[in-house]
Amino acid sequence: MPKNEGVKIPYGIIVHMSTIIAVDIGGTQMRAAAYTQDKIKPLKQKKIPTLASEPGGLERLISVIEDVYPKDGSVAAIGLGSPGPLDPHTGYLLAPPNNPEWHNFPLAPRVAEHFGVQTFLDNDANLAGLAEYRFGAGKGHHHLLYITVSTGIGAGVIADDRLLQGYHGLAAELGHVIIDPNGPPCSCGFSGHLEAFSSGPAIVRYVLSQLDAGVTSVLKRDDSLNARVVAEAAQKGDALAIQAYQRAGEYLGIGVASFLHAFDPSIVVFGGGVSQVGSLLFDSFHASLKQRVFHPRYLEGLVITRAELGDDAGLLGARALAEMKADL
Ligand SMILES: [Zn+2]
Known part of the structure; x- marks a missing residue:
């Protein structure tokens, strides 16, 4: 992994600005976004069809993350949101509806292994609540x-x-x-x-x-x-x-x-x-x-x-989860 070189600002001060990758795996769409901690708007985002019942889900997930992934070594954590049931402590999906390929599947560990970055998972409703608490009505x-x-x-x-x-x-x-x-x-x-x-x-x-x-x-x-x-x-x-x-x-x-x-x-x-x-x-x-x-x-x-957050609640919740768990 390239190390975080930081962002240079005037007077020679170096601020180490972390990037957080957030992914919302919905029933019809997978959305990925890259956020810096100081902004609610993503630097970059991308969505693709989830195609839950078709094989290759992990490859599609990795490719949509790669599309938004900065190459400057600044990514500090990845947050994933998915319908449950799942185990946020291990990052395993247990039995997602319409997707037999992902039954008892180590989703967060596989993503962490691919990108070499700590990766966290929780269910979509928990993350929508977390997003409203951090960024929305709460x-x-x-x-x-x-x-x-x-x-x-x-x-x-x-x-x-x-x-x-x-x-x-x-x-x-x-x-x-x-x-x-x-x-x-x-x-x-x-x-x-x-x-x-x-x-x-x-x-x-x-x-x-x-x-x-x-x-x-x-x-x-x-x-x-x-x-x-x-x-x-x-x-x-x-x-x-x-x-x-x-x-x-x-x-x-x-x-x-x-x-x-x-x-x-x-x-x-x-x-x-x-x-x-x-x-x-x-x-x-x-x-x-x-x-x-x-x-x-x-x-x-x-x-x-x-x-207040509408369709963005899933992404913002996944981001908040990553920030919270990675202690950023
Ligand atoms: Zn019931």
Whole structure:
């Protein structure tokens, strides 16, 4: 490895400016970016299709990193974000969906070996939470709960300025917290998890169950029915659509009340498409939350807000992880 020669600035002072490489391995795209520590905007970035079900994933990952990798020896660390489950302590992917090639795969060790640079891995929801804490809606907070509500429900927890990872690296899987053991099936195979009540597919499933029970609505059972279509019907006043979101919001409030009891954050940041619907979901959420916290003090000064970083949360979170773990 060439050593870091530093950046020369006037008066003969040499500042050793490290570069951090961040990679966001999404379901459809792999994005890589090179950052210097003093700027939120990347020096360089590149994206390619993930092609999760095709062989050669590691080669594609290495090539997209090489495309943004400075040749001046300044890279101090690499951060990788991927859907879980994974082990951030070892850098192994455990069982990523749609990608049999990467089951129990030493992703971070392979990347570290190729580039000769320390490499860290964590899941996309944890990293989105870390990004909002460092660079987004949660800046200045020390205790943050990030929840993304979309096809699934993911979460990231910053407790006392530390990213909560847990013994196995599987902490903060808050979408799979049990709300009702006799509740509807979850995507994970178990029943009654928060995700089974408040995710996009859960909202659709509730609408379908009510249509089957004979409830009248402008919504129809067909392939185009999704959470966005339900939201549009709700905005036009459809009673079933409104009820479906209110129910999701109520259960989300039940879940978040428990999360406040567990983590006592000063800010809750919501990301994900379903959480973009605003009062349709959040009026019932707030009422439910207020009703369920066992002491009003949990709500004093609590900020509940939307994520700010959008699509960049994955990259910025991977960058923040690398900076934090490499102690930069
Ligand atoms: Zn589950």
